[in-house]
Amino acid sequence: MSIRDNFKSAKKQYEKWGISVEDAFEKVKKVPVSIHCWQGDDIGGFEVNQQELSGGIDVTGNYPGKATTPEELRSDLEKALSLIPGKHRINLHAIYAETEGEVVDRDALEPKHFQNWVDWAKEHELGLDFNPTLFSHPMAEDGLTLAHPDKEVRDFWIRHCIQSRKIAAYFGKELGTQALTNIWIPDGYKDIPSDRLTPRQRLKDSLDEIFSVEINESHNVDAVESKLFGIGSEAYVVGSHEFYMGYALKNNKLCLLDTGHYHPTEMVSNKISAMLLYSDKLALHVSRPVRWDSDHVVIFDDELREIGLEIVRNNALDKVMIGLDFFDASINRVAAWTIGTRNMIKALLYASLLPNEKLKELQEKGNFTDRLALMEEFKTYPFGAIWDYYCEMQGVPVQENWLDEVKTYEQSVLAKREA
Ligand SMILES: C[C@H](O)[C@H](O)[C@@H](O)C(=O)CO
Ligand SMILES: [Mn+2]
Secondary structure, three states: OOHHHHHHHHHHHHHOOOOOHHHHHHHHHOOOOEEEHHHHOOOOOOOOOOOOOOOOOOOOOOOOOOOOOHHHHHHHHHHHHOOOOOOOEEEEEHHHOOOOOOOOOHHHOOHHHHHHHHHHHHHOOOEEEEEOOOOOOHHHOOOOOOOOOOHHHHHHHHHHHHHHHHHHHHHHHHHOOOEEEEEOOOOEEOOOOOOOHHHHHHHHHHHHHHHOOOOOOOOEEEEEEOOOOOOOOOOEEOOOHHHHHHHHHHHOOEEEEEOOOOOOOOOOHHHHHHHHOOOOOEEEEEOEOOOOOOOEOOOOOHHHHHHHHHHHHOOOOOOEEEEEOOOOOOOOHHHHHHHHHHHHHHHHHHHHOOOHHHHHHHHHOOOHHHHHHHHHHHOOOOHHHHHHHHHHHOOOOOOOHHHHHHHHHHHHOHHHOOO
8 A cells, every 4th residue: 555545545544533633734744843953063163262061961882974064064964854854943052153263252142153054044944043152171170151250251251151151142133034033041050059059040140141232033032941859960050940930931931841850850841831821931941851861862752742741632733842862972962853843743743633622521520431442553653655655745754764865865975985
């Protein structure tokens, strides 16, 4: 049977429940996923004085073919994008600036240092998002940045964040699509602090200073990303969830929830509806923590499906800004992007093909037997045939056929790069 024949027969099964597959396609097709550039080079970046990765995050693996220039990274992204259905965004970190061999410190970065990215994004009709990089830098050596006791250090990072927002606003203006600037800082302590309040007070003051600079909101929106712990900040993280949730609500900023930044049994899917009751928008870093914030490639697992469901059934596709954040250097990096991003989109399509209204109704009536039965049965509905047809319609490889393209790219491009 052809992809189309499989699709036609699968579609009938969903239609039994009044589910329009075409409507689901239309809905999902419009959702941009912000694809993080840093999977392509293990968060190395292109600074002239490149520093070791710091900030309590780690990339493991040494798969050959890592991008070492902006051109290589963009070429790898293009390859991945050609295998992913839909139109998406690319998420940059400040360390991906191109300064033509000149040493430009982070607090002096300007939009012009990202002009190549903007030109490339225009050419490929992509939106761009941005992150100031408050790690892998001598000024972040002791693991403290915006909450540092030394005002000179704080001021340096405040300037960097202000510049970052200006860069993102430039992206938004040039590309005609609002950029998201997400601030994540590593600040914390390895061991039990004797004062939790003072660093948090300093972080609050630093953020106030950063956001006191007015930026055109139609070009840029700001988010703050919390974390539970990192390597070297096991006992205390200044920017905890409660800290940023309070800050974001009070100051009209977006909370960014990274799925790897909570206690292992605490699920981001369970937070979305609660947070959307109090803020119009929310941002995500979809990742896969394996026992810790390990940033494994996103797979089509229970939590990803649940995140998709929470976004879809609460009509929040335009309220939740979906970004990815994983980095695996033990596998082909183009494949990593392709797997993780296809899975994210797959989860949204899966969620759009559930009888969500009926399931809500069953819950309201207290009919938990039917609710569970249907939710379980739908897991083995012929979703694969629908997904395959969606990929075909979107002009990207069906099933694992994309892997052949990655292998060809590996042989013809990645394998020729210097180790
Ligand atoms: C590159 C990092 O993953 C990113 O800046 C941050 O979002 C994070 O999740 C740190 O754990
Ligand atoms: Mn993150």
